[in-house]
Amino acid sequence: MIRRFLEKPGSVDIAPFERTVAAAGALADRARDLSLEELREMAAANVGSAEFCAAVREVADRTLGERPFDVQLVGTLAMLSGNVVEMATGEGKTLAGALAAAGFALRGKSVHAISVNDYLARRDAEWMAPFYTAMNLTVGWIAEASTAEERRAAYACDITYANVSEIGFDLLRDRLATDPEATVQPVPQVALVDEADSVLVDEARVPLVLAGATDAGAAVPEMAALVRRLSRGYHFELDDEGRNVFLTAKGTDTVESALGISLYDHPGTVTEVNLALHAHALLVRDVDYIVRDGRVQLVNPSRGRVAQLQRWPDGLQAAVEAKEKLAPSDTGEILDSITIQGLLTRYPEICGMTGTAVAVGENLREFYQLKVAVIAPNRPCVREDEPDRIYPSLIDKELALADEIVAQHATGRPILIGTLDVAESESLAKELRSRGLEPVVLNAKNDAEEAAIIARAGELGALTVSTQMAGRGTDIRLGSPEVAELGGLLVIGTGRHPSSRLDDQLRGRSGRQGDPGRSVFFVSGEDDLLKAYLPEETLPKAEKDGRIRDKQAAYLVGHAQRIAEGVNTEIHRNTWRYTRVLEEQRTRLLDHRDRILYGDAGAEALRDARPERYQELVEQSSEEAVAAAARQIVLFHLDRCWTDHLGYFADLREGIHLRALGRLSPIDEFNREALPAYRKLLEEIEKRSTASFDALDLSAPLAEQGMKRPSATWTYLVSENPFGSDWDRVLRRVSSALRGRKKG
Structure with missing residues (x-):
């Protein structure tokens, strides 16, 4: 507690690093006189010292034309030194x-340089390659289309650039390898x-999934057609936060009449109706997803980009596809999964960089x-960061x-407008065109044009309307001295994000x-942030020009954002409490699996x-043949039982929050169930393996x-349920109750 109190975020003392760098400056002349070979030796012998800094600075200058x-x-x-550094755009x-x-x-350590997409992984690897080559280091990169051979070669390099999801998918595939030669990572x-x-x-709690035994998705077009006929307020209602939907008595009667059944006598049908209703009432096209190339593609809310390879849990995904009258995508049994946090905590050393x-x-701590x-x-x-401009209603703000x-725009100053979603970016662009302007739109629908759009965004007279795509990882350069004289790039946010970091990333363009430069955000009392997290609060009255200048309004906007951040942190914390148990069990099981895959543990067992029976089979064939068969038998049942184990825990987690009604701690109850379930898993692997060995026919x-293993496997990311689990909703209700109590 004392350490946590004293070590505030951002309190890493960088003075020793600054002294080292200052000392490196005195070595610049010496470094200029050295050959590349001598600079390599100087850096390798003094990593982290002034000599290292002087050497790599000189090598970067010579090979990249960039002097750090x-x-x-x-x-x-x-x-x-193992820190996350905050460096501005x-x-x-x-x-x-x-x-x-x-x-x-x-x-002597292999490095995975983890990026957020394939494009950046390849760009950075190729950009920095001359520097690495001069340092006698090898560099490779991995993309979604990389073959197993290309992946193996990239991982064999000293530095490997890759999208975080590709690293996770490679790990999952390696976890199911039945031949040591088939692994890549x-x-x-x-x-x-x-x-x-x-x-x-x-993205820490996003699960990466390896699925097998693909088949057609659950087609529910009749349910989609049914819920289209239902009306909000009459057939169904939404909760206060707009994250849950439920049938009214009249709605239930209408559904039962249409289906000719007593609805709650058919649990499977209830699930299908609820999924269709969620897709119809709560998921919005061009906000939560777009439809492109005949597919539903999710939009990552923190980046504004299409979330490649990402999908909702199968039932919800199929319901949205049915809503949009599209063919259902493949579904499959989950063979293994890992969260991004679980993936990254496997690394003995982690460090990183970001602007926020x-x-x-x-x-992070x-x-x-x-x-x-x-x-x-x-x-x-x-840059001048203006206070928010706050208005009572959405129409006033717009x-x-x-x-x-x-x-x-009339002054010629370049403007970047950051919107909260695809639909808003297109709506705003339409409004601006009606006023005679010609904005360029950058959103998830035209992400292929991103580089060209960003390259022109700082030019004189440029008018760019973008989602959060332009808010992270982009570098907008001013097009001319005249632009600087006009005050530089003006960034306008059309509303506050649930995270202040996303606002700061947008400002940082x-x-x-x-x-x-200058930045300003426009906010209204009807924005989703305020409606979701401060539903009972009313903003102060506006002045004659329609704008609210009372300091209490700015406080409430910031307070809503802090509540949103706190709720998301608690959900993250809660998710990790559960997934950590499975990660620990999987780690232990993988140690056992590796002894089987790379050794003779299966045959010995x-x-x-x-x-x-073992001796009988050896006499029929050979020691090598029996050992190989034993290895494959144990590996098959280990993998099969783990899949069943995952399914059991998914069902357990879904209902564990109900134990709180009995004044029990859900997480304690979950952990109490975990240990005997793991013992049962090991026993089941042994039981099934010996049964198969007893019946084995070597011919x-x-x-x-x-x-029989799945004929095909495929990978994807499961986007968290956009409405949250039942337990997530409990957390939100508790936070709302606490807010109400403090207010009273």
Whole structure:
């Protein structure tokens, strides 16, 4: 407790790193006179020292044409010390990360440079390749389309750039390998995470899934057609937070009449109706998802991008597809899964970089034991961040927003408008066109044009309307000195995000490297943030011009955002309490599996359990053949039982919150169930393995003896239920009750 009190987020003392970098400056002349070979030797022998900094600075200058600033080297040293560094937009995080990756590699550790998408993984690997080559280090990259051979070669490099999901999918596939030669991923050593707050916090609880035995998805077109006829307020109602929907008595009568059944006598039908109703009433096209190329594609709310390979749990996914009258996508039995947090905590060393780390400093410490090092910009930020412009109603806000854009555009100043979703970006663009403007729109629907749009966003007269796509990982350069004279890039937010970090990321598009700039957010009392998290609060009255200037309004907006962040942190914490149990069990089981896959543990176990049968089979064939069959038998049943184990815990978790009604702790009850379930799992593996061994026919394939593996496997990410689990809703209700109690 004392340590947590004293070590505030962002309190890593960077003074030692700054002294080291200052000392490196005195070595610059010496470094310029050295050959690349001599610089390599100098860096390798002194990783983390002034000599290392001087050497890598000189190599980067010669090979990339970029000479690292002092602040970049400070960031490099902070990462080499195992921290997450906060560096502002335009400060050169990519190069600082590459220098840190080289430092780890020179220490003899393999580095996974983890990115947020395939494009950035390839771009950064190819961009930094000349530097790595000069340092006598190898670099590779992995993308969704990479073959097993390409993946194996990339992982064999000193530094491997890859999307976090691809690293997770490779791990899941390796976990089901039945031949050591089929694995691609070595034991992890160092994870260097770009956009660390997004990967380590925002997406930490997203499960990556390996599925098998594919078949057609659950087709529910008749349910979709049925709920289209239902009316809100008459047939169904939404809860106060708009995250749950339920039939009224009249709605139940209507459904029963249409289906010709007593609804609650058919639990499966109740589930189908509820899923269809959720898809119809709560999931909004061009907000939660888009339809492109005949498929439902989810939109990542924190990035504004299409969430590639991501889908909702199968029943909900099928319901949305039926709602949009699309063919159902494949579904399959989940063979294994891992959360992104579970994936990253496997690495003995983690470090990273982002523009917004301090705000999640407590999360990084709690979940990863990481600290934050704040690196000052190379040039002071002179961007002007205006107070929010707050209005009583949505229409008031939209009119004021459009007026401001028209007025600012008339000056020639480039403007970037950040919207909260695809639908809003298109609606705003339509309104601006009606006023004679020609905005360029960047959202999940035209993400292929992103690079070209961003390249022009800082030019004179540019008007760009974007979702959060432009709010993270983009670097907008001012197009001319005239733009700087006009005040630089103006960033306008159409509303506050549930996370202040997303607002800060959007702001950070302006004012890079000491450039002038300005930012302002427009907010209304009818925005989703306020309706969801402060539903009972009323904003102060507006002044004659329609704007609310009372300080209490600004406080309430910030308070709603803090509540949203707190609720999401608690859900993250709660999710990890449950998934951690399974991760620990899977780790123990994987140790056992590796002994079987890479050794003779399977054969030894069956020989000890059935010595006479083992000898009988050896006499029929050979020791090698029996040992190989034993290995495959035990691996099959271990994997099969783990799949069943996952299913059992999914069902247990779904209803465990009900035990709170009996004044029991759900998490304690979950953990109490976990240990005997794991013992039963081990017993079941042994039981099934010995039964199969007793009946083994060495002349026939194992697949014909009840041990057929899925003919195909596929991977995807499961987006969390957008409405939250029942337990998540309990947490929200509790937080709402506490807010009401404090207010009273």
